Amino acid sequence: MTDQPASPSRAAATPAAPRADVGVARPLPVGAVRLLPTGVLGAWQDRNAQATIPHCIDQLEAAGNLDNYRRLVGDIDPATPYRGFIFADSDVHKVIEAVAWEIGRSGTTAFDGWLDEVIDLLARAQEPDGYLMTAIQAGLRERWADLENAHELYVLGHMVQAAVALQRCAGRDDLLRVALRFVDLVDATFGPDGERVGICGHPEIETALVELYRETGEQRHLALAQHMIDLRGTGTLVAGGLGPQYFQDHEPVRQARTVAGHAVRQLYLAAGATDVYLETGEAELLDAMHDQWVDAHERKMYISGAFGSRHRDEAFGSAYELPSDRAYAETCATIADLHWSWRMFLADGGSRYGDVVEREIHNALAASLDAGGTRFFYANPLQSRPDKHSEESAPRERLPWYPCACCPPNIARAVAQMGAYVASVTDSEIAVHQFADADIDLPEALGSGTVRVRTRYPEDGVVEVTLDGTAPAGARLALRVPAWSTSTTVDGRAADPDPDGYLRVPLADGARLELDVAPRWTVAHPRVDAVRGCVALERGPLVYAIEQADMPDGVEVDDVRVHTDSPPRVTEGGVTVSAVAVPPPSALYATLGSTAPAPARPVTVTAIPFATWGNRTPGAMRVWLPTAD
Structure with a gap:
C-alpha cells in the first residue's frame, strides 16, 4: 500500500471523486443518496442486488471465467482449456465492482464470501512481477505483443476500478494491493519514464488511473493517465483494417473536435480525459471535451440515449447517420456515456448533462x-x-449471457452506483438532477438532516422536495428542469429556470415542482435520412414504441401510420394514439402515381415505453412511426 495520504474513502465512495477544486460541483457518496424501493430507480437497484448481480456471479462460473484463474494456480487441471474472449477477466472485475457499489449502497454482507474466494484466486494467479491476465498467462498471446487487440490495459483498468470501489465502499484493500502491483509494472513499462511506448487499443485504463490517484494520492498514477492521453492520436497503435479511427488514434485528443471510431472506446477515452481535466484544470483539454460532447449528443446520439450506428466496427457513423433497424447502440456505450456526461457536469455544470443522463437511464439502459x-x-x-x-x-x-459478455456485468455495476448521479453539492447549494423517491443526507457545509424527494416520476411530473433538518441562511436547493418540459411550476406558480437550466429556491423551504409530462410528438433533424417523414412519441423522459403484441388483429407494426393532429391519450397500458393501417403494395418499386392508394383502415394503437419492449414475446417493434397526415 502507498505511504501517501489516502483520501477519506467513505466520504469519497462515489464513482468519480475529484481531489482538486477544479469543477463546479462535488458528487455525493452512494451511501448518502438512498434511492427508495417505492420509486422506479430504487426498485431497480433492489432488483439488481437480488437478481442481476447473483445472476452475473452464476454466469461467471458457468462461462468459465473463474476456471481461467483456477487452472493457473492448480485448483483444477492445468490442461483445462482457457474459455471465453481474451478479455474475459474484465467481466470478473466488473462484477466485483458491482458488488462493491452495492455494499456502499446498502451495506450488504451477502457477497462477502464470494469476494473472499475470488480475490484470493486473483492474488494467487498474479505473477511475481505483478502481471495478471489469464488469457496471456494461458499462452493465447505474448505479453504486450498486441496492444491493439489484446486488451491488457483495459482489463487492468477494470480491475483498478473494482479495487478502488471496494476500498471506498467496503474498506478492504486486498484487491487494491493486487491492482497496485500490476499498475507498478505497467508504469515501469509504459509510463513517462518507462521502457517502452505504448497505449491500449481499448481506452478505459485512463479514468481508472485517475481514480487510483484520487484514492492513493500518488501523483504518478495521474501522470500515467495523462501520458496515455497525450500519446493517443500520435500513431502509436498499428491501425489494421479498421483504421486508426477505430482506436481513436487518428488525431490527438486535444485536437479532436468530433467523436469517431468504436463508440465504447471513444466514450471511455472522453471520460478519462475529463477526469484528467478535473484534476489538472487544463483548459485545452476541456475545450476539446466540450466540442466532442456536442458532436456526440447533438449529431450522433439516438433518441433513446444510445450510441453507435455501425455493426462492422461497433462505431459512430457520420453526423446524423442514425438508422433505426441497423442501430448497433451497444449497451456499454450508453454506460460509458453516462460516466462521461456526469464528469462533464462536475466540470462545468448545466442541465444538458442531466437531461442526457435521464434519457439514458430511462430508455437505452432500462431497455437493455x-x-x-x-x-x-x-x-x-x-x-x-x-x-x-x-x-x-x-x-x-x-439473452441470459453472451460469448462477449461485457454488457451484463456493466449493467450491474451501473445500476448499483446509480445513486451517485442523482444529486451534487457546492458550498452553498444541493442540486437534484434525477427525480426519484430518495433520501439525501446533507453534508455539514449545508446544514444537517436529510433532503427527502417524493415523486411518482416519470409516471407524473410532480416532485416534492422537503428538508428534514436545518440549513443555514442562503443555502439553496437547485432542481433541474428538463428541456422537454414546456410548462413548469414551483409551489403552484409558473417558474422559469436560471440560464443553466435549474430552478433555485431556499433549501429550508423545499419545493413542489410540477413538470409537463403530457405526451408529445418528436421529429428528428432533417438530415437524419433514416427517419425522414416519421415521428417519435415521448412522454416526460420516456421514449415510446409500438410492438406487435399490441396491434389490432390483422395489423402489422410496419403498416401503421399515426395521426399527429390527434392528441395521444395516456391510458393504463401506455399511450393510445390514433392511426391508420395501410397494407403494403405488392411491387417493390413502382412508377409514382401508377398504382391506386391502398385502402387505409382506421385503428387505435397503444404505445408502450421503449424500455419495456420485448418482455412478452419476440416480434416487430419500432420507435419512429410514419405519419398519416
Whole structure:
C-alpha cells in the first residue's frame, strides 16, 4: 500500500471523486443518496442486488471465467482449456465492482464470501512481477505483443476500478494491493519514464488511473493517465483494417473536435480525459471535451440515449447517420456515456448533462435488460422487423449471457452506483438532477438532516422536495428542469429556470415542482435520412414504441401510420394514439402515381415505453412511426 495520504474513502465512495477544486460541483457518496424501493430507480437497484448481480456471479462460473484463474494456480487441471474472449477477466472485475457499489449502497454482507474466494484466486494467479491476465498467462498471446487487440490495459483498468470501489465502499484493500502491483509494472513499462511506448487499443485504463490517484494520492498514477492521453492520436497503435479511427488514434485528443471510431472506446477515452481535466484544470483539454460532447449528443446520439450506428466496427457513423433497424447502440456505450456526461457536469455544470443522463437511464439502459433482471440486450436497435434474424450481438430477444459478455456485468455495476448521479453539492447549494423517491443526507457545509424527494416520476411530473433538518441562511436547493418540459411550476406558480437550466429556491423551504409530462410528438433533424417523414412519441423522459403484441388483429407494426393532429391519450397500458393501417403494395418499386392508394383502415394503437419492449414475446417493434397526415 502507498505511504501517501489516502483520501477519506467513505466520504469519497462515489464513482468519480475529484481531489482538486477544479469543477463546479462535488458528487455525493452512494451511501448518502438512498434511492427508495417505492420509486422506479430504487426498485431497480433492489432488483439488481437480488437478481442481476447473483445472476452475473452464476454466469461467471458457468462461462468459465473463474476456471481461467483456477487452472493457473492448480485448483483444477492445468490442461483445462482457457474459455471465453481474451478479455474475459474484465467481466470478473466488473462484477466485483458491482458488488462493491452495492455494499456502499446498502451495506450488504451477502457477497462477502464470494469476494473472499475470488480475490484470493486473483492474488494467487498474479505473477511475481505483478502481471495478471489469464488469457496471456494461458499462452493465447505474448505479453504486450498486441496492444491493439489484446486488451491488457483495459482489463487492468477494470480491475483498478473494482479495487478502488471496494476500498471506498467496503474498506478492504486486498484487491487494491493486487491492482497496485500490476499498475507498478505497467508504469515501469509504459509510463513517462518507462521502457517502452505504448497505449491500449481499448481506452478505459485512463479514468481508472485517475481514480487510483484520487484514492492513493500518488501523483504518478495521474501522470500515467495523462501520458496515455497525450500519446493517443500520435500513431502509436498499428491501425489494421479498421483504421486508426477505430482506436481513436487518428488525431490527438486535444485536437479532436468530433467523436469517431468504436463508440465504447471513444466514450471511455472522453471520460478519462475529463477526469484528467478535473484534476489538472487544463483548459485545452476541456475545450476539446466540450466540442466532442456536442458532436456526440447533438449529431450522433439516438433518441433513446444510445450510441453507435455501425455493426462492422461497433462505431459512430457520420453526423446524423442514425438508422433505426441497423442501430448497433451497444449497451456499454450508453454506460460509458453516462460516466462521461456526469464528469462533464462536475466540470462545468448545466442541465444538458442531466437531461442526457435521464434519457439514458430511462430508455437505452432500462431497455437493455428484462423485467426480471436476468436477460439482456447487447445491441439496442430502435426498430425490429417482423422477419429479423438473431445475430450474435443483436438477437431477436434478450439473452441470459453472451460469448462477449461485457454488457451484463456493466449493467450491474451501473445500476448499483446509480445513486451517485442523482444529486451534487457546492458550498452553498444541493442540486437534484434525477427525480426519484430518495433520501439525501446533507453534508455539514449545508446544514444537517436529510433532503427527502417524493415523486411518482416519470409516471407524473410532480416532485416534492422537503428538508428534514436545518440549513443555514442562503443555502439553496437547485432542481433541474428538463428541456422537454414546456410548462413548469414551483409551489403552484409558473417558474422559469436560471440560464443553466435549474430552478433555485431556499433549501429550508423545499419545493413542489410540477413538470409537463403530457405526451408529445418528436421529429428528428432533417438530415437524419433514416427517419425522414416519421415521428417519435415521448412522454416526460420516456421514449415510446409500438410492438406487435399490441396491434389490432390483422395489423402489422410496419403498416401503421399515426395521426399527429390527434392528441395521444395516456391510458393504463401506455399511450393510445390514433392511426391508420395501410397494407403494403405488392411491387417493390413502382412508377409514382401508377398504382391506386391502398385502402387505409382506421385503428387505435397503444404505445408502450421503449424500455419495456420485448418482455412478452419476440416480434416487430419500432420507435419512429410514419405519419398519416
